[in-house]
Amino acid sequence: MRIAVVGAGAIGGSIAHALAHAGADPVLVARGVAVAAIARDGLRVHRFGAEQVSRPRVVEDTRGIGPFDAVIGTLKAQDWAAAAPLIAPLLGPHTALVPAINGVPWWYFQSAGGLFDGRRLESLDSGGALAAAFAPSCIVGGVVYMAATRIAPGRIEWPTGKRLVLGGIGPEPDERVPALAAALRAAGMDIDESADIRHDMWMKLLGNAGFNSISALARATILDILEDRDLRAVCADTMTELIAVAGAVGIRLDIAVDARLEAARRLGTFRTSTLQDFEAGRPLETAALIDAPCEIGRLAGVATPVLGTLARLLRNAVARRDLAAGA
Numbered sequence: 001m002r003i004a005v006v007g008a009g010a011i012g013g014s015i016a017h018a019l020a021h022a023g024a025d026p027v028l029v030a031r032g033v034a035v036a037a038i039a040r041d042g043l044r045v046h047r048f049g050a051e052q053v054s055r056p057r058v059v060e061d062t063r064g065i066g067p068f069d070a071v072i073g074t075l076k077a078q079d080w081a082a083a084a085p086l087i088a089p090l091l092g093p094h095t096a097l098v099p100a101i102n103g104v105p106w107w108y109f110q111s112a113g114g115l116f117d118g119r120r121l122e123s124l125d126s127g128g129a130l131a132a133a134f135a136p137s138c139i140v141g142g143v144v145y146m147a148a149t150r151i152a153p154g155r156i157e158w159p160t161g162k163r164l165v166l167g168g169i170g171p172e173p174d175e176r177v178p179a180l181a182a183a184l185r186a187a188g189m190d191i192d193e194s195a196d197i198r199h200d201m202w203m204k205l206l207g208n209a210g211f212n213s214i215s216a217l218a219r220a221t222i223l224d225i226l227e228d229r230d231l232r233a234v235c236a237d238t239m240t241e242l243i244a245v246a247g248a249v250g251i252r253l254d255i256a257v258d259a260r261l262e263a264a265r266r267l268g269t270f271r272t273s274t275l276q277d278f279e280a281g282r283p284l285e286t287a288a289l290i291d292a293p294c295e296i297g298r299l300a301g302v303a304t305p306v307l308g309t310l311a312r313l314l315r316n317a318v319a320r321r322d323l324a325a326g327a
Contacts (some may be wrong), residue, residue, distance in 0.1 A: 001069040001183045003027075004090050006083065008034040008058070010148035010273070011100060012074030013156045015164075015189070017043045020054035022187040028056045029086065035060045037154035047158040067092025072142070076277075077101045077124065077288035078194040084133040091138060098166065100142040102208050102273065103288025104190040104296070108198065111170040114250060116299060122325065123291035133280040140174055141167045143196030143204045147270050160267075163190040167197030202246040202253055206260050209289050210238035212274035213310045216284065217317060219221045226261060236261060237306040245293050248300035278317070281325055286314050 008030035019026040020043070030038060035058055042055040059065065071090045075083055080099065089099060099105055106124040110117045110131070120131055135144040145163035150156050166181055168174025181191040194200045209221055214231055218224070225231045239257045246253050277284055290311040297304040 002067075002181060003075065003180075003183060004029060004062075004066070004068045004071045005056075006071060006087055006090070007074035008038060008150075008154070009074060010150040010156055010158075011144055011146055012072070013043055013150060013154070014045065014146060014158050015072060015074065015100075015184075016056045016164075017045045017052070017054045017156070017158075018162070018186075018187040018189055020056040021045075021052055024183065024187055027068070028058045029060070029062055029090075030058050031060060032153075034058075034153040037152075041154055043154055043156070045158050046158045062089045064089070066090040067095050069094075070096040070098065070140075070176070070183075072098045072100055074100050074144075076188060076283070077103055077105070077285050078283055080106070080127045081125070081127075081133075082295045084129060088133065094176070095138060096140040096174075097134060097138045098142040098180070100144045100164065101288060102212070102285050103205060103290075104142075104201065104292035105141070105288070106130045107134070107136060107139050107141075108201075108292070108296075110139070112198070113171060116249065119299070121292050121295055123287050123295045136169060139169050140177060140180070141165075141169050141194070141201065143194075143197070143200045145204070147267060148264050149271070149276065162188065163192065165192045165194050165197065166202045167194030167200065169197060189191055196251075199251050199253075202242065202251050203255070205289070205293065206239050206242055206253065206255070207226045207264055208272075209242060209293065209307065210235035211264060212272045212289055212308075213238075213286070213314055214277040215272040215275040217310070217313055219275065219279075221271055221275075222264050222267040223269050225310055226265055232261065234310075238310065241297070241302075243302045243308050245297040245300060245302045245304065248302045249296060261283065266320045279322065281321065284312055284314060284318060290314070 016028040109119040143165040146161040148158040
């Protein structure tokens with residue numbers, strides 16, 4: 001398959017590295033200093049106790065290089081609208097576009113059926129730019145379970161996790177999923193082919209929404225949150241709200257809150273992506289992780305006071321951080 005990976009951060013760099021290291025020929029779309037660093041030194045990924053180096057083709061200008069069989073987009077949710085012109089030349093009529101992002105995706109109600117079928121989520125796509133740029137027919141849903149950290153342009157720590165869940169977003173099976181799954185498995189990735197990608201999205205969100213937001217506010221690792229009675233209780237409350245919202249839109253999450261909390265213990269002292277972004281002065285994924293489930297809750301008549309409070313606190317923390325940085 002011809003596969004392009006858009007975004008040279010921790011996740012995109014790791015996926016491109018896995019493909020290139022296994023002998024595939026991915027194209028990595030990067031920006032700024034990352035392009036020069038990777039072109040010069042390759043992708044330097046520390047895993048399995050040693051540094052591996054791969055040399056995928058890296059580009060900044062996507063004009064004239066498409067279409068691809070699959071495009072895996074690993075940009076943060078808030079960056080997709082600005083990147084749409086960069087991604088468009090990579091797409092053909094049969095390309096599988098995989099937005100491998102945390103939280104609720106902008107396409108959530110597209111081809112979903114049910115009461116809210118086709119509804120645009122204002123918290124994620126208020127102007128409709130994403131809905132206009134990417135037809136539902138091109139999208140394959142993706143949920144990522146990878147604990148990776150970019151420590152410098154082209155340099156990544158990838159200690160654990162290589163799982164990616166793929167699934168069509170429409171009512172019928174997507175014939176592109178098995179081929180992409182096979183290509184990624186050949187690169188050493190653990191791939192699940194999902195019969196209900198929205199269910200998998202909510203299962204991932206159960207961890208992301210609470211752990212990520214609390215980690216940034218408290219400057220805490222996953223283990224810190226689990227071991228602190230108060231932080232753990234807040235995280236449990238976010239999960240309870242999310243289970244209720246998911247249920248109201250037809251997604252039943254059959255897992256006990258305490259079990260979902262404990263499932264994260266294997267990550268130990270991992271610093272979430274939201275904590276890393278906060279400390280690096282970058283924008284946070286608050287819209288996809290918290291605002292969107294709150295919006296769905298309002299649509300479905302489910303209150304989300306804890307999630308709403310975390311969103312307000314995060315926005316205040318970012319504003320104070322940015323004010324201090326500019327002082």
